[in-house]
């Protein structure tokens with residue numbers, strides 16, 4: 506009962522943090538950070554060390570050189586404020602993954618700590634550790650932004666039925682349950698026909714899950730008419746959005762990573778940065794694309810201060826909803842997935858994943874595909890279905906799109922083949938680059 510009240514409290518508080526004036530939003534960020542930074546500097550030795558090494562006082566935190574996920578993991582033992590060791594966190598998290606029992610926690614200095622493993626697609630696997638208070642606050646924020654008819658939705662009879670399709674039933678997610686709301690967790694590692702039948706029987710009013718899984722469920726015969734579909738854990742691509750809208754209902758998107766709850770849908774269905782809880786700085790990457798550097802205003806078990814994300818965003822000012830938080834026009838993909846191709850002058854240029862996703866969405870009859878750069882001048886295009894029509898159209902669309910970006914396409918090899926099914930639970934990325942250029946940090 507205490508937990509439900511706490512979630513509700515945070516959800517109600519959240520309404521006061523949906524600023525309509527940019528100045529008020531920034532003032533709120535400064536006020537919260539004035540408490541957060543000194544606390545973190547005292548309790549997180551790794552963070553204090555970063556300030557010391559940079560020779561900066563806390564007041565000049567925005568000049569602090571950003572950290573990466575690899576550094577966050579390397580410094581984990583002195584970064585977290587509960588005295589946890591990475592080896593223990595990984596052991597508990599992996600055990601939970603294999604036994605499908607997600608209740609075990611670790612003992613921290615101030616109490617039990619829940620652990621989670623990020624479903625990283627490549628490179629460094631991330632862990633996130635949270636205490637109960639943080640999870641309840643998270644649940645309140647999510648509830649406030651995702652319930653289609655807030656606050657009346659809390660008082661409905663029968664109550665909302667919320668289906669969560671997730672790779673792992675992390676206790677972070679389970680904490681949202683209460684008498685006023687029904688939650689049902691479906692583990693996506695189970696066979697699709699079983700999941701589809703269970704979802705159809707549950708008839709959720711709110712359906713939350715990764716878009717690739719939701720779409721597979723539609724194709725496996727799942728039938729539901731939720732008031733809202735919420736896309737999480739993966740980038741929502743336009744063709745998936747269209748398919749989910751047609752099959753289930755209206756679709757909105759949540760942008761979340763190991764680094765925090767980074768973006769939430771607004772009442773008009775657009776994705777906004779979660780600036781009431783996370784401060785964003787941006788590094789320009791050309792063409793309007795930016796890479797965020799995030800500072801979490803309130804996470805304390807695992808502080809996130811000036812942390813550079815691998816994601817690439819395209820932003821806009823203003824939205825018809827009137828909120829001051831910046832709007833995300835496109836989650837263009839991860840920097841690591843961007844293709845590196847030669848242009849007409851022989852220089853290597855960056856092609857963002859959303860650009861190729863746009864090209865492939867033009868291919869009539871194509872159900873699924875990948876675009877993978879496997880060499881300096883080689884792209885693989887696995888297609889489903891693979892027919893003469895999809896083969897020719899895919900090659901044509903990729904060539905047209907790349908030549909528009911002044912890529913030297915006459916030197917490019919496009920290898921088309923059938924798409925093999927991915928193992929269950931594997932995060933789907935349609936555009937990726939396995940080829941690594943010799944010089945390091947080619948595009949940093």
Ligand SMILES: [Zn+2]
Nearest residue numbers: 771775824826
């Ligand atoms: Zn909006």
